[in-house]
Amino acid sequence: MIKPLFRFSILCLCLVGLVIGGVSAGPALALTAEQSLVAEVWRIVNRAYVDETFNHQNWWFTRQRALDRPLRDREDTYRVIQEMLSGLNDPYTRLLPPSQYRSLQTSTSGELTGVGLQISKDEQPGWLRVIAPIEGSPAEDAGVQPQDLVLAIDGVATTELTLDEAAARMRGKQGTTVTLDISHSDNDPPRQVSLTRDVITLNPVVAALKTTTEGQRVGYLRLSQFNGNAVEKLAEAIDDLASRGAQGYLLDLRNNPGGLLQAGIEIARLWLPKGTIVYTVNRQGILDSFEAFGQAITAAPLVVLVNEGTASASEILAGALQDNGRATLVGSTTFGKGLIQSLFDLSDGSGLAVTVAKYETPAHHDINKLGIQPDRLVATVPLTRDTVATDADPQYQAALDLLSQATVVASAS
Template sequence: MDFNNNMTEETKTEETKSEYFTAAETVSEARFYDNEEEKRLRRRFISGILIGTMCTAFICAAVGIALHYVSFGNSNGLGIMNDETAAKINRLEALIDSCYYKTDVDKKKERDGLYKGLLDSLDDPYSVYYSEEDLTVFENETQGIYFGIGAYISMDTTINMPRISKVMPGTPAEEAGILADDIITEVNKESVQGLTTEEVVSRIKGEEGTTVHLTLERESAKETVEVDVYRKKIEVPTVEAKSLDDGIGYIQITEFDEVTYNQFVERLAELKADDLKGLIIDLRSNPGGNLKTACDIADQIIAKGSTIVYTVDRDGNRVDYTCKNESKLEIPIVVLVNGYSASASEILAGALKDYELAKLVGTKTFGKGIVQSVYNLNDGTAVKLTVSSYFTPNGNNIHGIGIEPDVEVEFDADAYTEDKTDNQLDKAVEVMKDLLDK
């Protein structure tokens, strides 16, 4: 199932992106999937506020999934592949084969194009066809694990070149001596001038154990650096935490991947060991991810038996996702959200708000209230279809609406650019102190 929502506004600048692009959203038999629009959510917040790049995704098990096939050769005009359609496709293929100016047409791409076109006809940006290559990338991304060098990459719009924005500790990138602010000019001796960040990232990522050759311009030393960096399995750091003043803990979740829950539990335990009195959860620009992860995290906070979210399909069938954990986090909570907090982020924020367990600070969330399931077609490909709507515990469907914060405050980009002042976080701390004083 997918909680993704389509962004209708494009930002003019490209924000920090990581070397990986992940997303996943899981529930018992369905996932919430990422699309290209969701991946752009992460790039829209001020570079440096949040670590990465709804993602939401949950691959349905191939066993037990009922696939809906179109009947080929149907001549009654009701099916897609009737005699007339088949004849027209054959005519188009013949024209391409005999008249198209190139002779090296990829037949597999032609077939994939047909399948993708069928899904495109639904006018639903969340219903898509995954080719074998697409599905492999997607499955890797939903795990929160990728094979790369362990560096964040952003596009320096002043020179239109990719730049290393951060190097993860203990990764091949660090071991190879790559530094933040290094400009990437070549990957494997091929220029990256004019490439998008995604294209550069795709050239750097690769099979575990292989190497990639990078040519870097190091402005600080006015020198060109060439390094061979081996690729390894990298676990995406999706949770960061720190202790603020007065017993206030801060946890930032950048997306909900399969690795996120354990990271959250570990960071929360560290904060509790530091005399935690109140918790700020930062979900700004979090595009979503694995629903199971979001529910597991909610299960650490909300009382056992409480509904976290429920879905309703076109036939009115309802599925509830409830808390099973005996524990409940009985301290004040403030949740930071913005217009790019989507999907699973809205699930967690909506549940905490409905149960009056948290105050939401920031701006209205993105508003994605529909669900997708991915069906394996048993030939290495898959299709993702929107199958239901989801509702917060109080019965709110926020699709196209979003969730209003309890305390609205716009982000002051100028202040952050000037001296890293985060006025939304400052307001969250202020709200938390008021809660602690009660």
């Protein structure tokens, strides 16, 4: 139904143009290579962007204004494309020049060289906000926390940088340094943090068999990212823990900034035998859904740890498990990113990230900018890598106590 309607809309626009003009249109002028790239980006956004008002602007006029700009080289073209996209007021819809696009593709499956920060951009006044540091990264080792503000990178205010420009400044050759101005909140005085760039291995799963004071065996699973290996590695870890006698599981999604949507859906299917995992809402307001089906990998009790750094695909997974009654959530309110992006290859080797849909949890909660409220609230405290999932970690201890009670009930039944 959508395709015929879309073609009809274009046809109507063409007919209106002919009537107003009063004369037949002459042959269209050929576009230059630079103009063609601008038009290519415009067409993708026109077809796929979630907001059909394009932030209440005339998207056709935006195209014409961009094509009328002088485009002497590719840098001019990128700049005009970025200006065109900025009118959407959506930091997640953005142009990724070839080097940045390759880095983004690598981050979902391989290694990164940089400081290891997952970042977003506040709408006002435009500072960078930390979603989460990557486990084992220089940023984590320096004590950078979720929700911290990055005010400057090597003296350049982050209000002057796009997300990708900021990320590019933090990447670099192993062993080189970058200085960040960090603040814990809008009112806190900033502090300077000097970080030495390093190669960061993106190992998404940490697993361990824990024993509670009551003697219950708990499978602890920490998932740091939804990359291309996450589903396979998590399934292997669950099987291994089950073979070692795990009676329940504690899934730690704290500081997990998300990643691949499909990985989040497949991981939900590891835990859910049936039920809706997530609803997506497109630009026409049409609902679609992803469902669980088949046999779950385990029916043992499950508690999920979340915090302010739990974002995007992590929130999809947490919301699915909570709304389906499969797991109890413990910790603090999640980040609140309820938008879905798709990546598009462009003809010059660059990429385009476009917000294509919003999502709702199975109970139809829109969590964008609101986050998911845990079933049991436990405040986040600063932790180092060595104190996560120890006696010094109150969220972990609360989850462990809850899971210990659940495994006792499950064993009795």
